[in-house]
Amino acid sequence: MNILAIIGAFVTLTGAIFLLLGSIGLLRMPDSYTRIQAGTKASTLGSILSLLGLGLVHPDWLGKIILLILFVLVTNPVSSHIIARAAYFINVPFTDKTVVDKLKELINAQTVSKKYKIEKGSAERKEGD
Amino acid sequence: MVDLILNIALFIMLAGILLTLVRFIKGPSVVDRVISFDVMSIVSIALIAMIAHSVFRVIYLDVALIYGLLSFLGVLIVSRYLERGL
Numbered sequence: 781m782n783i784l785a786i787i788g789a790f791v792t793l794t795g796a797i798f799l800l801l802g803s804i805g806l807l808r809m810p811d812s813y814t815r816i817q818a819g820t821k822a823s824t825l826g827s828i829l830s831l832l833g834l835g836l837v838h839p840d841w842l843g844k845i846i847l848l849i850l851f852v853l854v855t856n857p858v859s860s861h862i863i864a865r866a867a868y869f870i871n872v873p874f875t876d877k878t879v880v881d882k883l884k885e886l887i888n889a890q891t892v893s894k895k896y897k898i899e900k901g902s903a904e905r906k907e908g909d
Numbered sequence: 910m911v912d913l914i915l916n917i918a919l920f921i922m923l924a925g926i927l928l929t930l931v932r933f934i935k936g937p938s939v940v941d942r943v944i945s946f947d948v949m950s951i952v953s954i955a956l957i958a959m960i961a962h963s964v965f966r967v968i969y970l971d972v973a974l975i976y977g978l979l980s981f982l983g984v985l986i987v988s989r990y991l992e993r994g995l
Contacts, residue, residue: 789914792959796918796925799952803925806932806948812940815932819948830918830955834962837911844970845958851974852954855981859947859988866988867940 788836795830798822811875812867820860827852919959926952943987950980 802822809815828849835845868883926949933945954973961969 785911786914789911789918793914793918793921795955796921799955800921800925800928802948803928803952806945807928812938812944815941816944819929819944823948823951827951827955830922831958834958837915837962841967841970844967844974848954848958848970848974848977851977852951855977856951859981859984860944862985862988863940863943863947866992867938869992870940872938872940 784839785837788833791833791836792830793833795826795828795833798826798829800826802826810877812872813864813874816860816864816867820856824852824856915959915962919956919963922952922956922959926956939991943984943991947980947984950977 805818809818831845831849835842929945929949936942954977957973
């Protein structure tokens with residue numbers, strides 16, 4: 781029994797504890813958006829750590845495990861982002877403790893500028909006619 | 910020693926899946942169910958890798974890769990459908 785396998789087993793245990801903490805956060809958070817954040821970030825770190833520990837236990841599987849880690853690292857924030865975007869645009873309610881909504885101000889500013897640009901364009905066209 | 914610690918980690922992951930299943934059943938909106946499905950599939954990737962250790966076959970890591978790919982596509986399609994329709 782070598783020392784590398786024991787280190788890998790402890791890293792896997794740490795990753796499993798992170799996965800459990802992500803699940804507890806998914807169960808206890810008050811809001812859909814905070815649930816998205818807690819669940820996805822903690823479970824990304826947990827799965828990376830547990831796969832890396834398994835790669836330390838079996839060093840000859842390390843190529844496939846690094847491929848799996850890169851896959852999780854790329855696809856997991858993308859799915860979290862796109863779920864949060866869908867939740868915002870189908871008007872899932874916030875919790876009562878929410879203090880700031882930057883995206884609402886940004887969307888209002890963009891629609892105002894677009895409307896202004898359309899009116900300005902039509903006015904110029906009328907002057908041209 | 911190593912097998913004992915890995916078994917403890919496997920039961921912790923199973924407890925995480927059970928806690929996520931509670932949110933999957935009682936979640937108030939569709940988004941909660943989608944995100945709990947996503948977390949369940951991420952935990953299942955790690956769990957399939959642990960099964961690959963315990964039966965000592967490297968081919969199960971490919972199974973985990975394809976499982977993660979299909980669950981990512983499922984989450985992507987469901988959230989696009991919720992946002993603007995297919």
